[in-house]
Amino acid sequence: MQAPVELSISPRLAKNIRRNVKERVIEVILMLAALVAVATTFAIVGVLLYESLSFFKTVSIVEFLTGTEWTPLFEDAHYGILPLVSGTLTTSAIALAVAVPIGTISAIFLSEFASHKTREIIKPILELLVGVPTVVFGYFALFFVTPLLQALYPDLSTFNMLGAGIVMGIMIIPYIASLSEDAMRAVPMSMREGSYAMGATRFQTAIKVVTPAAISGIVAAYILAISRAVGETMVVAIAAGQQPNLTFNPLESAATITAYIVQVAMGDLPHGSVGYQSIFAAGLVLMLLTLSFNIIGHWVRKRYREAY
Amino acid sequence: MEHRASVIENLGEVRAMIKRHKRNDLLFAGLGLLCLMLGLVTLMLLFWQLIADGYPKFTLDFLTEFPSRHASRAGLLSAWTGSLLVMTVTFVTAVPIGVAAGLYLEEYAPKNWFTDLIEINVSNLAGVPSIIYGLLALGLFVYMLGFGQSILTAGLTLALLILPIVIVSTREAIRAIPVSIREAAYGVGATKWQVVYDHVFKYSYGGILTGVIIGMSRALGETAPIITIGALTFIAFLPPAPITAEPPFLNFEWLSSGFTVMPIQMFNWLSRPDHAFHINAAATGALIIVVTLLMNGAAIWMRYKIRKNIKW
Numbered sequence: 001m002q003a004p005v006e007l008s009i010s011p012r013l014a015k016n017i018r019r020n021v022k023e024r025v026i027e028v029i030l031m032l033a034a035l036v037a038v039a040t041t042f043a044i045v046g047v048l049l050y051e052s053l054s055f056f057k058t059v060s061i062v063e064f065l066t067g068t069e070w071t072p073l074f075e076d077a078h079y080g081i082l083p084l085v086s087g088t089l090t091t092s093a094i095a096l097a098v099a100v101p102i103g104t105i106s107a108i109f110l111s112e113f114a115s116h117k118t119r120e121i122i123k124p125i126l127e128l129l130v131g132v133p134t135v136v137f138g139y140f141a142l143f144f145v146t147p148l149l150q151a152l153y154p155d156l157s158t159f160n161m162l163g164a165g166i167v168m169g170i171m172i173i174p175y176i177a178s179l180s181e182d183a184m185r186a187v188p189m190s191m192r193e194g195s196y197a198m199g200a201t202r203f204q205t206a207i208k209v210v211t212p213a214a215i216s217g218i219v220a221a222y223i224l225a226i227s228r229a230v231g232e233t234m235v236v237a238i239a240a241g242q243q244p245n246l247t248f249n250p251l252e253s254a255a256t257i258t259a260y261i262v263q264v265a266m267g268d269l270p271h272g273s274v275g276y277q278s279i280f281a282a283g284l285v286l287m288l289l290t291l292s293f294n295i296i297g298h299w300v301r302k303r304y305r306e307a308y
Numbered sequence: 309m310e311h312r313a314s315v316i317e318n319l320g321e322v323r324a325m326i327k328r329h330k331r332n333d334l335l336f337a338g339l340g341l342l343c344l345m346l347g348l349v350t351l352m353l354l355f356w357q358l359i360a361d362g363y364p365k366f367t368l369d370f371l372t373e374f375p376s377r378h379a380s381r382a383g384l385l386s387a388w389t390g391s392l393l394v395m396t397v398t399f400v401t402a403v404p405i406g407v408a409a410g411l412y413l414e415e416y417a418p419k420n421w422f423t424d425l426i427e428i429n430v431s432n433l434a435g436v437p438s439i440i441y442g443l444l445a446l447g448l449f450v451y452m453l454g455f456g457q458s459i460l461t462a463g464l465t466l467a468l469l470i471l472p473i474v475i476v477s478t479r480e481a482i483r484a485i486p487v488s489i490r491e492a493a494y495g496v497g498a499t500k501w502q503v504v505y506d507h508v509f510k511y512s513y514g515g516i517l518t519g520v521i522i523g524m525s526r527a528l529g530e531t532a533p534i535i536t537i538g539a540l541t542f543i544a545f546l547p548p549a550p551i552t553a554e555p556p557f558l559n560f561e562w563l564s565s566g567f568t569v570m571p572i573q574m575f576n577w578l579s580r581p582d583h584a585f586h587i588n589a590a591a592t593g594a595l596i597i598v599v600t601l602l603m604n605g606a607a608i609w610m611r612y613k614i615r616k617n618i619k620w
Binding site: 019022023026027029030031033034035036037038040041043044047048050051101102103105106108109110113114122124125127128129131132133134135136137138139140142143144170173174177201202203204206224227228230231232233234237238258261262265266268271279280283286287290291294298 | 329330332333336337339340341343344346347348350351353354357358361404405406408409411412413416417425426429430431432433435436437438439440441442443444446447448451468471472475499500501522525526528529530531532535536537538571574575578579586589590593596597600601604605608609612
């Protein structure tokens with residue numbers, strides 16, 4: 001009498017086991033997919049460190065960090081990263097000088113002054129503009145902004161940091177405006193209402209209540225914008241010039257870290273040469289620069305967030 | 309009575325103050341509108357400039373000719389086919405991996421340090437400059453794995469680049485699905501995967517697609533990483549056709565073929581001294597912008613529609 005009972009259970013058990021195994025397998029596959037992100041980070045750090053270490057076998061770290069000449073492709077090679085860093089910082093500073101005021105004021109206007117309808121129209125346009133490919137902005141810098149600037153300063157060279165920086169700034173405006181506006185919208189309505197009830201005007205409410213309350217989000221937007229400007233490649237490669245130049249004068253032409261990497265990649269340096277390794281060392285510096293800005297951004301957002 | 313008199317005396321001052329404040333309000337609103345318009349109008353100007361400059365090349369020949377030393381005969385054929393093939397590789401790799409990772413993080417991942425590690429990684433990767441991905445690909449795909457400067461390398465590079473975008477949008481789409489849907493499915497005896505695939509994934513389809521489109525449009529316009537892996541800029545041939553007449557009908561030789569893409573072709577034309585090539589560059593830029601704006605526009609429109617049509 002017992003045998004048939006066992007037989008009737010075991011197919012169900014077998015089905016259950018099959019089902020559980022299938023569930024486990026799927027979970028492991030999904031986890032492996034998530035691990036690709038971790039693997040990418042490790043691969044980036046690994047590749048940059050591996051090639052940079054070979055680079056630092058030929059070039060001393062002290063020379064790399066303090067040298068004022070960057071000429072890896074010349075017969076008389078010098079490997080001082082400072083000229084590339086100065087180019088990167090100058091173009092980024094110009095970009096921020098353009099983007100921060102315009103972006104912030106636009107965000108305050110959109111969030112506090114514009115009607116619902118205007119916001120519904122402008123917000124998607126801003127999101128749309130964030131997606132415009134950067135190579136196109138290079139064209140704009142070289143053939144539109146620089147000629148315009150040359151009309152003002154006739155002895156400006158065709159390749160200069162000012163034009164590239166301004167265009168980079170224009171490029172970043174939608175980014176800052178969109179992110180800051182998000183931060184301001186997140187401030188609860190009751191705070192504005194409280195302010196209006198005290199007799200404050202829109203302007204006073206916007207500047208003295210909403211902006212301070214959203215400041216962590218706004219500053220985080222600035223910092224992400226800095227990291228974007230520092231890592232931006234095509235605009236500076238096209239319009240700022242390719243000659244490493246230790247200067248903070250925006251009217252001169254100078255290469256950035258990213259422009260140097262592009263310049264080397266366009267030529268054909270043999271794999272394993274010091275010149276080839278130098279782009280990884282430059283990339284490592286770039287990575288550390290943007291990483292520190294990103295970390296500061298996250299920290300600011302966490303530390304100064306006003307929770308309501 | 310004295311007190312009252314002082315209030316009335318001050319009334320003039322108060323009114324002046326209110327007037328001043330209202331004027332400030334208006335002034336600032338004007339300044340804000342000006343700033344916003346300054347940004348938008350400059351960008352519109354840029355697009356107009358591109359279209360006006362590139363106008364002479366808006367012909368069918370431009371799309372069916374190979375690059376050439378003569379600007380007037382040069383065309384985009386190898387560039388747009390290259391873009392299409394690279395995007396295919398990117399799509400096929402980034403979408404399954406990104407969606408799977410999003411499903412895992414949102415539905416399966418336990419709350420522990422390991423999950424935190426993955427999440428920190430994803431948000432960090434989104435902030436890594438694109439050229440760094442190019443260096444990764446140069447070191448890893450081109451030399452260590454020996455893929456060479458091929459369509460496969462470029463497609464995988466861009467896939468890694470847009471992976472955070474796909475993961476984040478997948479997670480956002482999934483988060484919008486209410487718990488009650490999952491509980492109902494579990495209640496009738498579904499397994500975890502049945503819940504996740506048949507309900508959570510299928511209902512968040514639109515949101516995921518939005519992220520995928522935005523990611524793909526980013527991949528289409530990305531220039532720096534592809535230059536870094538050493539894509540050639542002068543390609544006067546087409547990769548082997550992916551589809552063949554005889555069995556097995558699919559041919560994967562194109563994966564290892566050399567290539568160029570539209571942004572690189574534009575960069576190449578831009579860097580030439582001859583002005584005639586700049587017209588080609590402008591036309592290419594206009595084409596890239598139109599395609600990316602259409603893709604992004606479709607995605608934003610879809611997201612808007614989805615937000616409006618939520619039925620739960």
